[in-house]
Amino acid sequence: MIILDGKALSLRILDGVREKISHLACQPHLVVILVGDDTASRIYVNNKKKAAENTGIKSTIIELPLTTTENELISIIRELNQDNGVTGILVQLPLPEHINKNKIIDEISPKKDVDGFTPENVGRLAIGLEPYFYPATPQGIIMLLDEYKIPIEGANAVILGRSNIVGKPMAHMLLKRNATVTICHSYTKELESKIKTADILISAVGKKIVRCKMDRNNSCIVDVGIFRDTNGKLTGDVDFDLVSPSCGYISPVPGGVGPMTIASLMYNASKVY
Numbered sequence: 001m002i003i004l005d006g007k008a009l010s011l012r013i014l015d016g017v018r019e020k021i022s023h024l025a026c027q028p029h030l031v032v033i034l035v036g037d038d039t040a041s042r043i044y045v046n047n048k049k050k051a052a053e054n055t056g057i058k059s060t061i062i063e064l065p066l067t068t069t070e071n072e073l074i075s076i077i078r079e080l081n082q083d084n085g086v087t088g089i090l091v092q093l094p095l096p097e098h099i100n101k102n103k104i105i106d107e108i109s110p111k112k113d114v115d116g117f118t119p120e121n122v123g124r125l126a127i128g129l130e131p132y133f134y135p136a137t138p139q140g141i142i143m144l145l146d147e148y149k150i151p152i153e154g155a156n157a158v159i160l161g162r163s164n165i166v167g168k169p170m171a172h173m174l175l176k177r178n179a180t181v182t183i184c185h186s187y188t189k190e191l192e193s194k195i196k197t198a199d200i201l202i203s204a205v206g207k208k209i210v211r212c213k214m215d216r217n218n219s220c221i222v223d224v225g226i227f228r229d230t231n232g233k234l235t236g237d238v239d240f241d242l243v244s245p246s247c248g249y250i251s252p253v254p255g256g257v258g259p260m261t262i263a264s265l266m267y268n269a270s271k272v273y
Contacts, residue, residue: 004144004256005252005256006256009260013264022056028272029087030059030090031088031089041093051262070098070100073099077104078107088268088271106118111132114136114271115135115136116133122164122169125172125173126172133268134268135165136265137261138170139264139267141222148220155180155200157179158198158200159181161205161224166204198214201221201222203222203223209225209237210243211239217246217248219247219248220247220248220249221238222256223237224236224257225253236256
């Protein structure tokens with residue numbers, strides 16, 4: 001069994017981003033918008049700012065009060081869209097309940113949408129065209145699979161979770177690489193049998209759901225979930241101790257997909273259109 005070391009790969013990707021930016025005539029400028037005072041969101045935003053600055057990307061955080069209206073936020077995004085000095089825009093989710101997330105994402109220019117969430121980028125991905133940006137987590141997972149030379153073409157790929165952030169774009173990206181893709185969710189029947197027979201299993205649910213041994217000893221398991229168990233320990237969707245002896249490759253939590261998401265986001269932020 002081989003551990004998919006996302007931390008080590010992410011450092012090499014960030015080194016590549018840093019080298020690329022050092023040769024650019026125009027320094028990329030990422031603007032992150034944070035609405036409200038959610039503690040977890042603030043931590044995520046600060047981590048993104050730190051990663052950006054470490055790679056040579058200019059980073060600005062716009063902090064807005066919880067009382068910010070939808071129209072006020074839209075006005076700010078439209079100004080950033082028109083600002084040639086801003087090359088990337090990221091609105092930290094979740095947003096307050098009184099703001100329509102989809103409406104806000106739709107306002108971001110697809111050429112500055114480093115998250116890859118706008119309808120144009122999602123649509124281009126869905127119909128097989130190259131988006132301006134791929135969503136960070138799925139892109140990071142593909143990078144991880146490629147690093148370890150995990151065969152994607154012809155593979156039986158099973159995705160647990162159908163979110164717009166991971167599950168759905170992940171499916172499109174694997175289909176683009178000629179995998180046979182199954183998306184499982186809360187209504188899926190005979191879930192365990194689908195998990196056990198996967199060549200590539202990607203779990204993005206947010207709870208301990210993979211608790212069975214794999215039928216194929218060369219299977220690859222990518223654990224996207226990250227949360228704290230009852231003892232306060234960081235863990236993922238996969239029962240690592242139970243599952244790992246029966247597979248060929250597995251990503252740890254932490255140290256797997258998490259660092260790859262940040263590295264992938266910085267890779268996106270280094271693009272200048």
